[in-house]
Amino acid sequence: MNLRPAAEADLDALSQVHRRAFTPGWGPEEIADLASGPGAFGLLVEDGAPLGMILCRALAGEAEVLTLAVDPDARRRGVARALVAAAAMTARSAGAQAMFLEVAVDNHPALALYEAHGFVRAGRRPSYYDRGGGIYVDAVVMRLDLGDGSL
Numbered sequence: 001m002n003l004r005p006a007a008e009a010d011l012d013a014l015s016q017v018h019r020r021a022f023t024p025g026w027g028p029e030e031i032a033d034l035a036s037g038p039g040a041f042g043l044l045v046e047d048g049a050p051l052g053m054i055l056c057r058a059l060a061g062e063a064e065v066l067t068l069a070v071d072p073d074a075r076r077r078g079v080a081r082a083l084v085a086a087a088a089m090t091a092r093s094a095g096a097q098a099m100f101l102e103v104a105v106d107n108h109p110a111l112a113l114y115e116a117h118g119f120v121r122a123g124r125r126p127s128y129y130d131r132g133g134g135i136y137v138d139a140v141v142m143r144l145d146l147g148d149g150s151l
């Protein structure tokens with residue numbers, strides 16, 4: 001299993017993983033849009049084929065997880081744990097003192113992952129996700145303390 005920074009040449013691989021994990025998932029153009037924003041960075045895990053990806057932004061002392069996806073056939077093998085740890089390290093190196101994310105209140109695997117990593121619940125956004133058919137789900141805002149940047 002190889003974890004490395006994602007580059008422009010990886011857009012198709014990033015999209016492939018995202019589309020395996022989410023319906024409908026993001027295409028290469030949507031990912032390129034986000035990845036070209038200020039402070040954005042992506043990480044990719046592969047093992048012959050792409051298995052997992054994370055896209056984040058670290059800006060003005062704060063970082064945000066924009067998306068995290070692991071191929072359904074590669075789950076519960078520590079791929080997401082490795083991606084979150086590497087993203088937190090990258091964000092800290094970029095000067096971020098905290099990392100934030102939003103996760104659906106019914107996404108139990110992701111909530112368990114983030115809580116195991118040390119994220120704490122910092123708020124709630126009512127009806128944040130539109131699931132279609134008039135169904136809306138709250139988001140939990142989570143925060144990870146990255147320290148003050150000292151060694």
Ligand SMILES: CC(C)(COP(=O)(O)OP(=O)(O)OC[C@H]1O[C@@H](n2cnc3c(N)ncnc32)[C@H](O)[C@@H]1OP(=O)(O)O)[C@@H](O)C(=O)NCCC(=O)NCCS
Nearest residue numbers: 068069070075076077078079080081103109110112113116
């Ligand atoms: C959430 C997701 C990224 C987890 O990826 P993963 O590679 O399977 O996670 P890991 O194997 O690194 O799991 C690390 C820890 O997270 C928790 N966890 C992960 N999946 C879990 C599940 N299905 N049920 C309970 N806990 C889970 C466990 O604490 C796990 O440690 P353990 O396996 O030693 O018990 C993956 O399920 C996914 O892509 N889901 C769809 C997309 C998504 O929801 N993304 C996050 C949006 S905010």
